[in-house]
Amino acid sequence: MNSKNLHLNDDQVIRSVVAENDLPPTVRNHLSTCLVCQGKKQQIEQELSTLGRMAREFAPLPRREVRLPFYKPRSLWSWRPVFVAGFAAVLLIAGIWWYALVTTSQEKMMSQIMWETKQDEQLMAEIYALEEYAPVDVYPDVSAEFDAGYFDEFLRFVSPLEVNQNAV
Amino acid sequence: MADTDHHVTELVEKARAGNRASLELLVDHFHKDVFRMVYYRIYSLMDAEDLTQDIFMQMLKSLPSLKDAGSIRPWLFRIALNRVRDFRRKKSILSFFGTTIELEAAAQATAENHNNPANAMMLKEFQLQFRQLTDSLSRREREVFLLRFVDHLGIREIAEVLKKGESTVKTHLYRALKKFRQNPGLHGLLKGGLL
Numbered sequence: 001m002n003s004k005n006l007h008l009n010d011d012q013v014i015r016s017v018v019a020e021n022d023l024p025p026t027v028r029n030h031l032s033t034c035l036v037c038q039g040k041k042q043q044i045e046q047e048l049s050t051l052g053r054m055a056r057e058f059a060p061l062p063r064r065e066v067r068l069p070f071y072k073p074r075s076l077w078s079w080r081p082v083f084v085a086g087f088a089a090v091l092l093i094a095g096i097w098w099y100a101l102v103t104t105s106q107e108k109m110m111s112q113i114m115w116e117t118k119q120d121e122q123l124m125a126e127i128y129a130l131e132e133y134a135p136v137d138v139y140p141d142v143s144a145e146f147d148a149g150y151f152d153e154f155l156r157f158v159s160p161l162e163v164n165q166n167a168v
Numbered sequence: 169m170a171d172t173d174h175h176v177t178e179l180v181e182k183a184r185a186g187n188r189a190s191l192e193l194l195v196d197h198f199h200k201d202v203f204r205m206v207y208y209r210i211y212s213l214m215d216a217e218d219l220t221q222d223i224f225m226q227m228l229k230s231l232p233s234l235k236d237a238g239s240i241r242p243w244l245f246r247i248a249l250n251r252v253r254d255f256r257r258k259k260s261i262l263s264f265f266g267t268t269i270e271l272e273a274a275a276q277a278t279a280e281n282h283n284n285p286a287n288a289m290m291l292k293e294f295q296l297q298f299r300q301l302t303d304s305l306s307r308r309e310r311e312v313f314l315l316r317f318v319d320h321l322g323i324r325e326i327a328e329v330l331k332k333g334e335s336t337v338k339t340h341l342y343r344a345l346k347k348f349r350q351n352p353g354l355h356g357l358l359k360g361g362l363l
Contacts, residue, residue: 014345018338019323044349048317050358055208055298055318058291062203064217066195066224068188 006030008037017044173238180237195224198241202248205319209252211299219255223248242321242328249311249329290357297354304351305344312337313344 008016012027016037020028031037176197182190202223207216226247234243302310308330315321315329323341327334348354 010349011346014342014349017345018341022338044345047355047358048348051298051354052317052320054294054358056204058294059204059207060213062199062217062220063213064221066199066221068191068195068224068228 007034008040013037013040013044016041017048176240177237180231180234180240184231184234184237191228194240195227198244199224201319202244205245205248205314206252208298208302208314208318210255215255215259219248219251223251226251239328242325245315245319245321245325246329246331294357297351297357301348301351301354304347306340308340309344309347312340313348316341 008027008031012023016023016027016031020031023031031041176194179190179194179197183194199220203216203220206219206223207213210216210219223244227244230247234240302314305313311330312326315326316323321329323334323337327337330337
């Protein structure tokens with residue numbers, strides 16, 4: 001591109017007003033040397049400058065002053081309500097947690113005691129029943145499991161050995 | 169310019185530390201700029217005054233949260249822009265009926281301040297042409313255009329105010345300038361300038 005002969009088009013002139021450094025180097029070089037293109041750019045800049053000046057000049061002035069309340073920067077002491085609120089919240093949470101813990105452990109303990117009491121009562125009922133309906137003393141004597149040697153003796157009494165041998 | 173910026177930064181630091189005199193100086197420094205910024209967005213004198221008051225109250229409230237004292241200007245304009253948006257949202261229907269009357273009333277009030285009748289005429293014409301131009305722009309284009317050429321903010325500052333990228337700001341500005349170039353009425357007025 002022959003930058004000496006090719007002037008900037010309208011788009012490039014506007015782009016140069018927005019940000020000249022964003023233009024391609026060849027266009028930028030041309031702009032730095034070409035008085036025609038510089039003139040176009042300056043014309044837009046002049047118009048914009050006049051626009052800004054007129055806007056400033058023609059804007060109405062505020063009729064009221066800004067009223068400021070008393071301003072005091074926040075010191076650590078000014079955060080006291082926040083600290084107090086935070087501490088109260090921590091206490092509250094700790095209280096709820098402790099109450100829940102105590103209540104739960106008490107409930108657990110009570111249920112354990114009740115279960116043990118029930119077991120004891122059941123055992124005692126069995127013991128009473130055994131005492132109340134205890135078998136007479138002879139029953140253990142005829143029980144096979146009571147004494148195996150006694151059972152053999154009983155058999156010999158019912159069927160003596162000699163009689164058995166003679167029969168054979 | 170750098171001296172002024174340094175002075176403003178100092179005022180911000182002192183105001184944050186609770187110095188009332190600095191705070192008042194800071195408000196004085198930005199009062200007209202903020203008022204004008206609001207006025208050219210809502211075209212209502214009374215509402216602009218109320219909003220300006222609100223904006224400085226918000227500034228006072230949020231000043232401790234300002235991270236960089238040097239960026240007070242875009243920060244303040246961002247507060248102002250948010251307030252204007254809230255205002256528009258609330259009064260969208262009312263402003264539709266009342267804007268023209270307000271505009272004429274405001275132009276009349278400003279014209280009374282100009283002794284030169286030719287300038288007073290020009291003021292009315294300017295207000296109308298300027299309004300036509302801003303109405304022809306999209307919301308973003310209008311915002312970027314006004315911030316750049318009426319409020320005199322840099323591209324970076326505008327990006328900060330709008331929370332957009334610099335390239336986005338440039339694109340909107342380019343489109344706005346194209347439309348500005350196509351407005352013959354305003355061009356004639358600008359060539360005439362102030363008498």
